Amino acid sequence: MLDITKKLEEEIKLLEHELTTELPAEIKKAVALGDLSENAEYHSAKQRQEFVNARLGQLKKRMGELSLVNLTNIPADRVGFGSTIVVFDNTKGEEITYRLVTSEESDVTKGLISTTSPIGKALVGKKVGDETTVVTPNGKRELEILKLTTIHDEA
CATH class of the missing domain: 3.10.50.30 (Transcription elongation factor, GreA/GreB, C-terminal domain)
Structure with a gap:
């Protein structure tokens, strides 16, 4: 059980880094390119941002569920x-x-x-x-x- 919580914590850490550091930089760079309506880089980064947010929610929910497991x-x-x-x-x-x-x-x-x-x-x-x-x-x-x-x- 410790192995799985460690893996989940590692994935959460990686996704949080991507969400707070990498994706904002990609979005900022894409915005600088101009017209957002036809900007594939911008739309791709925003979609990835939505996915990362959803995955983080799933992982945090699962961590909460695992913390409730009482081995006794x-x-x-x-x-x-x-x-x-x-x-x-x-x-x-x-x-x-x-x-x-x-x-x-x-x-x-x-x-x-x-x-x-x-x-x-x-x-x-x-x-x-x-x-x-x-x-x-x-x-x-x-x-x-x-x-x-x-x-x-x-x-």
């Missing part, structure tokens, strides 16, 4: 945020390891899945021995939880 509310014996789960996929006939992370950190190729993904939602609240059926874009999958390591076990 995550169960110690069931799947939750930060858990590493070994499942047997009855549909594929193989063992797969997943780790439940935030949506910003998710990377299916590394086994990092979001708690809001179909598989993540199906696993949250389950314990070792539980089975669940997940409907994914690739079809139904039957998963059995073989092993669970929660965020508390790793602490």
Whole structure:
């Protein structure tokens, strides 16, 4: 969780610098070129400014949401945020390891899945021995939880 907040803080810092330093300079330079109605540099800089403002708003909102996460509310014996789960996929006939992370950190190729993904939602609240059926874009999958390591076990 610290990694994701650090990444968000870095992106916020970069965007704030762009918004307060780089974009005003670009806009000032474009204004100096004259007629704004046909000034592509001016319109491009203003569009970028709108995008940066919107992205900053999203990032700050997400930082606020992440600051509200209380790790003591995550169960110690069931799947939750930060858990590493070994499942047997009855549909594929193989063992797969997943780790439940935030949506910003998710990377299916590394086994990092979001708690809001179909598989993540199906696993949250389950314990070792539980089975669940997940409907994914690739079809139904039957998963059995073989092993669970929660965020508390790793602490």
